[in-house]
Amino acid sequence: MSVIIASGMIGVGKSTLTGILAKELGSKAFYEPVTENKILPLYYAEPKRFGFDLQIYFLNKRFRLIKEALEDNNNVLDRSIYEDALFTKQNYESGNMLEEEYDIYLDLLDNMMSEINATAKQRPDLLIFLDADIDTILERIKKRGRDFEQVDDKPELIEYYKNIWKRYREWYNEYDVSPKMRIDLENHDLSNPEDVDIIIKQIKDKIKEI
Numbered sequence: 726m727s728v729i730i731a732s733g734m735i736g737v738g739k740s741t742l743t744g745i746l747a748k749e750l751g752s753k754a755f756y757e758p759v760t761e762n763k764i765l766p767l768y769y770a771e772p773k774r775f776g777f778d779l780q781i782y783f784l785n786k787r788f789r790l791i792k793e794a795l796e797d798n799n800n801v802l803d804r805s806i807y808e809d810a811l812f813t814k815q816n817y818e819s820g821n822m823l824e825e826e827y828d829i830y831l832d833l834l835d836n837m838m839s840e841i842n843a844t845a846k847q848r849p850d851l852l853i854f855l856d857a858d859i860d861t862i863l864e865r866i867k868k869r870g871r872d873f874e875q876v877d878d879k880p881e882l883i884e885y886y887k888n889i890w891k892r893y894r895e896w897y898n899e900y901d902v903s904p905k906m907r908i909d910l911e912n913h914d915l916s917n918p919e920d921v922d923i924i925i926k927q928i929k930d931k932i933k934e935i
Contacts, residue, residue, distance in 0.1 A: 727752075727932055728794050728846065730805045732897075733855035733910075734890050736866035741915045742855060742908075742924070743803040749925055752799040758786045769882070776821030780813045780830055788837045795846040806841070807852070810834060811896050815888055851931060852905040854897045859890045861911055904935045 729746065731739040740756060747754035764782050768775040787806040794800040810831075817827040841847070857865075863886065867875065875882075897905070908927065913920040 727850040728798060728800050728802070729928075729932075730802045730807070730849050730852045731855060732804055732808050732852055732893075734857070734862050734893055735886065736862050737855045737857055738865070738910050738915050739803045739855055742853070743801050745915065745921060745925070746928065747801045750799070750801070752801055753794075753797065755790045755794055755800055755802040757804045758783075772816070772819070772821045772885075776816040776819075777823070777826040777830070780809070780816060780822070781833075783812070784809050784830065784834060784837070788841075791841060791849075792844070795841070795844050795849070798846060802849075805849070805852075806834075806837065807900065807902055808893075808896060811892050812889065815885070815892060819885070819888075849903045851928075851935060852900060852903055853928065854893075854900075854905060854907045855910050856907055857909075857911040859887055862886065862890060904931070906931045 727750070729750075729752075731743045731746070733739050743754050743756065746752075762782065764775055764779050768779040784806070787804070787809050790802060791806045794802050813822070813827065813830050813834075816822050817824075822830075863883070866886070897907070906927070908924055913924055915921060915924070
């Protein structure tokens with residue numbers, strides 16, 4: 726019985742693995758709110774106007790999801806509050822948030838983390854970082870087909886994705902809230918049953934280890 730987080734870059738395969746893993750482990754899947762997020766397409770169209778709104782929206786949703794997941798002890802989450810600040814820092818440094826807004830966000834995040842740390846479970850059991858190179862990521866974003874995510878004639882969006890990709894590596898190296906592991910989705914494909922079997926075995930072996 727474990728609470729597991731699937732983390733990683735936009736388009737890398739978090740939602741797919743979350744579903745596969747939840748079914749394999751007989752647990753509940755918690756998916757990141759995207760389709761019902763009305764701010765997200767607005768942000769992609771006008772990031773400087775909607776940067777703060779988007780980060781507060783996601784922070785609130787991820788806070789609610791991690792609290793619910795930690796109450797049970799047999800869940801898989803598609804991204805989580807632990808990587809939320811990664812995106813907010815990128816927005817702030819890109820000029821999409823005022824310093825005052827960034828300070829408000831950090832204060833709110835600190836309050837939320839204090840509440841999470843005060844719960845009975847306190848933290849997830851395992852964080853899984855899904856990794857692939859940036860060209861593979863961009864190809865998967867294109868294949869997924871969400872209009873607002875597409876990079877055609879949007880050099881600034883390509884740069885955003887590249888920056889987030891770099892930040893994820895730094896974030897994963899520094900992450901110390903729980904045990905963690907890296908899954909190679911550059912050389913493994915979640916649509917290939919043989920690759921899925923390899924990945925599931927790696928995860929189960931890690932769970933036994935911890």
